[in-house]
Amino acid sequence: MDLILYSCKARLNSYFRHKKMQRVLLLALGIVLSAFYAWLFTYLLQQAREGGLNMDVSQMLGYTNLLLLAFTILRGFFPAYIPKADFINRIYPVKPLKRFWTELVVELVSPFYFVLLNFLLLLFMMSSDYTVLHLVQSFLVFLTAHITRRSLQVFIERRINWRSSAFWGAMIMAGAFIALEARAPMFEPVNSVMMLVVHLASLASFLLANFLLEQAAFEPKRRTVNYSHNARRSLGWRLFKNHKMAKQLLLFGLGFKVLMLGIDATVYTAKGIHMLDKNATLWFFVGPLVIYTYVFNNVWGFYKNLWLTTERATGSYKEFLKASLLPLRMLS
Numbered sequence: 001m002d003l004i005l006y007s008c009k010a011r012l013n014s015y016f017r018h019k020k021m022q023r024v025l026l027l028a029l030g031i032v033l034s035a036f037y038a039w040l041f042t043y044l045l046q047q048a049r050e051g052g053l054n055m056d057v058s059q060m061l062g063y064t065n066l067l068l069l070a071f072t073i074l075r076g077f078f079p080a081y082i083p084k085a086d087f088i089n090r091i092y093p094v095k096p097l098k099r100f101w102t103e104l105v106v107e108l109v110s111p112f113y114f115v116l117l118n119f120l121l122l123l124f125m126m127s128s129d130y131t132v133l134h135l136v137q138s139f140l141v142f143l144t145a146h147i148t149r150r151s152l153q154v155f156i157e158r159r160i161n162w163r164s165s166a167f168w169g170a171m172i173m174a175g176a177f178i179a180l181e182a183r184a185p186m187f188e189p190v191n192s193v194m195m196l197v198v199h200l201a202s203l204a205s206f207l208l209a210n211f212l213l214e215q216a217a218f219e220p221k222r223r224t225v226n227y228s229h230n231a232r233r234s235l236g237w238r239l240f241k242n243h244k245m246a247k248q249l250l251l252f253g254l255g256f257k258v259l260m261l262g263i264d265a266t267v268y269t270a271k272g273i274h275m276l277d278k279n280a281t282l283w284f285f286v287g288p289l290v291i292y293t294y295v296f297n298n299v300w301g302f303y304k305n306l307w308l309t310t311e312r313a314t315g316s317y318k319e320f321l322k323a324s325l326l327p328l329r330m331l332s
Helices: 002-015 020-050 057-074 096-107 111-126 132-157 165-183 193-216 235-241 244-271 280-313 317-331
Strands: 158-160 217-220
Touching (some): 002 096, 096 193, 111 132, 132 158, 132 193, 165 193
């Protein structure tokens, strides 16, 4: 317990060690936005109860949990990948289980989860449709999303011993989690304490799977550079292909397009209308959070970096435009 408290205190101090006033203001802005979105979702739940939306309260609560799940997972990868932090180096004589619990708890001590918790609590206080059962269920949803993100980061950053018993144990526990979720998806609103117990059991199996997966990961992956022997590939293409930020731009740009088109196609197939045709109020949520984050942080952040690099190299607008069209051509 002392190790967890010390690590949490050190993590909080690290957030406000530099640019303290700026980070305090950003945290305050996050709290204000969480209050605004809590009010917005309260209004949407009221409209759903009164028949003003094309969905009922249960569907609205399910979509809320799905958004919570998606944003918590994507936060580690979008608009830029955030490496998994190793608070306790493996050379230290700390038991694996103790290290696992410490890192899991310390990772939850972040401004993002604080703002998220503030949003859920305000939604619970504002909306009569959002009960205690739904609040506990939302906690389980974002914990599941956090563990999912940790598992993906382990696969990305570390080499896995595929033949170890720990890896196969992780696969068995993950299979149990998937089986339970297939029978009773966690994002669907619950109406009884028994369903919360089922979701808690599935979360426990997934947590055990994450622990075993970390035991099967034994060393960081080495960075590799892919070369092309095709004479038609330019030097600019090779540099772009091996540029970490550029590859992230491609992956998340394509993923974002596929996700939005897939959702729209599903809605159109089921109801004959395009997404959000009759629910314009939802754009208050989609606009500031999705469009601003994707366009400004991802695209502008990449092109600002690209412009500064091109300016130092050639100082030519022509070269910058040529370099800019390369990722746009691949995303179009």
